[in-house]
Amino acid sequence: MDQQGADGGLTSNREQIAILDFGSQYSHLIARRVRELNVFCELYSCLVEPQVLARNKVVGVILSGGPHSVYEAGSPHVHAEVWKMIEEKKLPVLGICYGMQEIAHVFGGKVAPGLEREYGKAIVSHIDANKAAGEALVGDLPAEFQMWMSHGDKLHSVPTGFVDILRTSNSQHAGIANPEKKMYGLQFHPEVTHSPLGKDLLRNFVVNICGAPTNWNMLDIADEFVREVRERVGPEGKVIGAVSGGVDSTVAAVLLKTAIGDRFHAILVDNGCLRKNEAVEVVDRMRNKLGINLRCVDAADRFLGLLAGKTEPEEKRKIIGTTFIDIFQEEALKIGAVDYLLQGTLYPDVIESISYKGPSAVIKSHHNVGGLPATMHLKLIEPLRELFKDEVRTLGIALGVEEFSVWRHPFPGPGLAIRCLGELNMENLDMLREADAILIEELNRAGIYREIGQAFAVLLPVKSVGVMGDFRTYEKVCAIRCVQTTDYMTADWYHMPYEVLGRISNRIINEVRGINRVVYDISSKPPATIEWE
Numbered sequence: 001m002d003q004q005g006a007d008g009g010l011t012s013n014r015e016q017i018a019i020l021d022f023g024s025q026y027s028h029l030i031a032r033r034v035r036e037l038n039v040f041c042e043l044y045s046c047l048v049e050p051q052v053l054a055r056n057k058v059v060g061v062i063l064s065g066g067p068h069s070v071y072e073a074g075s076p077h078v079h080a081e082v083w084k085m086i087e088e089k090k091l092p093v094l095g096i097c098y099g100m101q102e103i104a105h106v107f108g109g110k111v112a113p114g115l116e117r118e119y120g121k122a123i124v125s126h127i128d129a130n131k132a133a134g135e136a137l138v139g140d141l142p143a144e145f146q147m148w149m150s151h152g153d154k155l156h157s158v159p160t161g162f163v164d165i166l167r168t169s170n171s172q173h174a175g176i177a178n179p180e181k182k183m184y185g186l187q188f189h190p191e192v193t194h195s196p197l198g199k200d201l202l203r204n205f206v207v208n209i210c211g212a213p214t215n216w217n218m219l220d221i222a223d224e225f226v227r228e229v230r231e232r233v234g235p236e237g238k239v240i241g242a243v244s245g246g247v248d249s250t251v252a253a254v255l256l257k258t259a260i261g262d263r264f265h266a267i268l269v270d271n272g273c274l275r276k277n278e279a280v281e282v283v284d285r286m287r288n289k290l291g292i293n294l295r296c297v298d299a300a301d302r303f304l305g306l307l308a309g310k311t312e313p314e315e316k317r318k319i320i321g322t323t324f325i326d327i328f329q330e331e332a333l334k335i336g337a338v339d340y341l342l343q344g345t346l347y348p349d350v351i352e353s354i355s356y357k358g359p360s361a362v363i364k365s366h367h368n369v370g371g372l373p374a375t376m377h378l379k380l381i382e383p384l385r386e387l388f389k390d391e392v393r394t395l396g397i398a399l400g401v402e403e404f405s406v407w408r409h410p411f412p413g414p415g416l417a418i419r420c421l422g423e424l425n426m427e428n429l430d431m432l433r434e435a436d437a438i439l440i441e442e443l444n445r446a447g448i449y450r451e452i453g454q455a456f457a458v459l460l461p462v463k464s465v466g467v468m469g470d471f472r473t474y475e476k477v478c479a480i481r482c483v484q485t486t487d488y489m490t491a492d493w494y495h496m497p498y499e500v501l502g503r504i505s506n507r508i509i510n511e512v513r514g515i516n517r518v519v520y521d522i523s524s525k526p527p528a529t530i531e532w533e
């Protein structure tokens with residue numbers, strides 16, 4: 001299990017590939033690709049201190065791309081002590097784009113602006129005279145292959161001890177190698193899907209050249225976690241956990257229950273902003289299907305009382321966030337002698353706070369992980385801290401969590417409070433609950449629920465005129481939002497078949513009193529966000 005050190009660095013006891021992030025938009029993708037090879041890796045800031053890396057069992061290093069130019073004053077560079085460590089431990093290094101330019105910069109090559117910027121597909125071929133030098137990295141790739149480029153700077157001469165191994169029509173230096181030092185550089189991005197053989201190339205580096213173990217597999221992780229929790233909590237210790245019925249907290253709860261049985265107390269808070277029948281269904285599923293000791297705290301009136309008259313999205317979130325924690329602490333006191341709190345933090349949450357770019361601007365307050373109040377004395381248990389969302393899903397399946405829970409779309413903690421725009425009241429929330437239930441039912445009926453990353457209805461604080469059965473109506477507008485996404489950081493609107501859209505619209509207008517118009521949201525993220533508030 002990862003632990004956060006005093007200097008903010010992580011410590012893990014697994015052999016790993018360290019990815020140093022120079023701020024590329026693809027850095028997370030490098031991590032994803034390496035994980036898909038069943039190899040454990042972690043993302044670090046490119047400015048990582050040597051002692052942070054030294055605490056981990058690093059078997060190889062990947063330098064990511066980045067927006068800067070190595071020759072500019074103030075551009076980021078790997079710590080000299082880290083380079084020293086790499087050389088002393090003879091760690092293999094793969095530099096990608098800026099990463100290759102960094103290798104060139106450090107080892108005496110020349111990097112300068114190219115005549116043409118190069119974005120998009122490029123055909124890469126081997127440099128036959130240096131075949132032996134590139135053998136370990138690209139020896140098994142065909143004579144020509146397609147890779148994705150995204151750069152403006154270029155290598156004008158190779159660094160000392162390196163030779164060119166790959167070229168494109170635009171550059172003699174598309175790939176460089178120093179096989180003695182096991183150091184390689186690539187001008188292109190093997191991590192993106194537009195580089196079809198990129199995964200083979202990465203496998204050659206991490207598995208063959210670095211010798212990283214390919215044992216990152218979800219069942220082993222589960223066993224390891226269960227052992228660690230038993231040790232940490234001891235034979236008597238109790239743990240409480242906030243469990244929403246979403247995939248993250250469900251998988252985390254199953255792990256805790258396996259580790260300590262009924263000494264794990266799961267709590268579902270009904271904040272009045274859950275979906276139709278949700279509290280009843282989650283309790284039923286958790287207790288009866290998964291055997292988890294879960295209690296529902298009905299706090300709908302308390303939340304709605306505090307939210308009355310509030311319309312500003314961030315204010316709504318803050319009220320809900322703090323009230324969740326208040327309830328949690330009250331429940332911990334009732335149970336008594338609870339030392340630990342289970343959280344469903346995922347790896348992307350951790351990455352956000354360590355990336356080179358630093359924590360991004362706060363768009364929505366949920367992005368602030370670790371915003372727990374100082375008055376909270378519970379110690380954290382975060383079993384999913386090393387995992388990406390799809391790894392959590394794989395783990396859920398391996399642990400026998402039913403498909404329904406595993407594939408559920410994410411549902412935000414503040415729930416319908418941020419989908420009922422403007423002022424909240426029970427009448428509007430009930431309207432939204434009905435519309436949302438119809439939407440989800442129709443997506444399931446059409447067999448397209450799993451094609452969509454997230455789907456929901458939004459109740460707009462807008463009225464429009466309609467005509468129903470010869471009467472004038474003046475009622476609310478409901479927006480439907482369906483997006484396709486893998487990481488929820490970017491998203492495209494889902495191109496929903498017209499017949500399904502038609503059925504959803506008809507049913508909502510006919511069946512939900514108070515709504516007389518349905519519109520479909522066709523905004524991507526960015527510039528929109530997934531939620532409306």
Ligand SMILES: Nc1ncnc2c1ncn2[C@@H]1O[C@H](COP(=O)(O)OP(=O)(O)OP(=O)(O)O)[C@@H](O)[C@H]1O
Binds near residue numbers: 267345409
């Ligand atoms: N109604 C709730 N009752 C108790 N805990 C909750 C509730 N809603 C959210 N939480 C807590 O907040 C955490 C973050 O919520 P989040 O929605 O990101 O995760 P999730 O609900 O587990 O999964 P998903 O992202 O798939 O919805 C949850 O893991 C859970 O611990």
Ligand SMILES: O=c1[nH]c(=O)c2[nH+]cn([C@@H]3O[C@H](COP(=O)(O)O)[C@@H](O)[C@H]3O)c2[nH]1
Binds near residue numbers: 454528
């Ligand atoms: O637990 C949460 N608390 C929140 O306050 C919150 N706001 C957004 N989300 C979820 O985050 C993902 C990205 O959403 P946005 O594009 O709207 O930022 C989407 O999956 C959103 O549903 C939240 N989750």
Ligand SMILES: NC(=O)CC[C@H](N)C(=O)O
Binds near residue numbers: 024064069096097
């Ligand atoms: N994608 C990158 O890493 C770009 C690196 C550098 N800024 C260039 O334009 O060449």
Ligand SMILES: [Mg+2]
Binds near residue numbers: 246411412
């Ligand atoms: Mg949720």
